[in-house]
Amino acid sequence: MGCGRTGATLAQLVEDRGHTVAVVDQNPDAFRRLGTQFEGQRVTGVGFDRDTLLEAGIQDAYAFAAVSNGDNSNILAARVARETFGVSNVVARIYDPGRAEVYQRLGIPTVATVRWTADQMIRRLLPVGGGPEYRDASGAVVLVQVRVHLGWVGRRTTSLEQVAGGRVAYLTRLGEGVVPGSDTVYQEGDLVHLMLREEDVPVAEKALSSAPPAGEH
Numbered sequence: 608m609g610c611g612r613t614g615a616t617l618a619q620l621v622e623d624r625g626h627t628v629a630v631v632d633q634n635p636d637a638f639r640r641l642g643t644q645f646e647g648q649r650v651t652g653v654g655f656d657r658d659t660l661l662e663a664g665i666q667d668a669y670a671f672a673a674v675s676n677g678d679n680s681n682i683l684a685a686r687v688a689r690e691t692f693g694v695s696n697v698v699a700r701i702y703d704p705g706r707a708e709v710y711q712r713l714g715i716p717t718v719a720t721v722r723w724t725a726d727q728m729i730r731r732l733l734p735v736g737g738g739p740e741y742r743d744a745s746g747a748v749v750l751v752q753v754r755v756h757l758g759w760v761g762r763r764t765t766s767l768e769q770v771a772g773g774r775v776a777y778l779t780r781l782g783e784g785v786v787p788g789s790d791t792v793y794q795e796g797d798l799v800h801l802m803l804r805e806e807d808v809p810v811a812e813k814a815l816s817s818a819p820p821a822g823e824h
Contacts, residue, residue: 608631608654608684609675613700614717617672622647629663632675655684659690670696676703685715716744733785740800746754749805750776752798759793766819767793771811773803
């Protein structure tokens with residue numbers, strides 16, 4: 608739903624990957640953004656209207672993205688898609704980061720574009736306390752980048768997990784992502800991305816920002 612720059616780009620990307628796509632927008636002129644190569648369906652109407660969604664084939668949809676320029680319209684459409692038509696893969700773009708967090712906790716994945724960009728920047732400026740890279744639908748589990756003391760260099764990532772109380776989801780090493788195995792060791796310069804409960808983040812940050820306990824391997 609929504610054929611602005613984001614919606615048109617998203618529709619084309621999904622179609623390029625071999626999927627069929629239907630795009631809904633109230634303004635028929637908006638479909639010009641799709642270009643002449645787009646083979647999907649163009650449906651003029653309100654994106655949270657039942658008949659409009661049925662015309663777009665919502666009953667057979669694997670996923671639904673609400674990316675219009677209105678927060679209320681997006682969240683309403685996302686809820687209709689999920690709760691009325693049973694679409695399990697639903698995401699809504701929400702401009703207001705406060706609202707985005709509320710709906711995320713209600714189980715509706717959201718993308719708050721300005722907040723996302725700001726979070727990406729601040730995590731690089733202030734790795735500790737910069738906010739989660741990812742939060743699950745319940746809001747309880749987060750992925751965070753943590754600063755690790757140089758004393759951990761040469762120690763297995765499993766040792767970091769034991770002290771932090773979470774899982775090392777991946778490392779960024781020399782600019783590339785690395786999924787650690789049981790024998791992977793922390794190297795100087797690695798960025799550690801930890802998955803854990805949000806309430807445990809302060810404890811993990813404190814533990815890893817200090818040298819490892821004596822006898823820790």
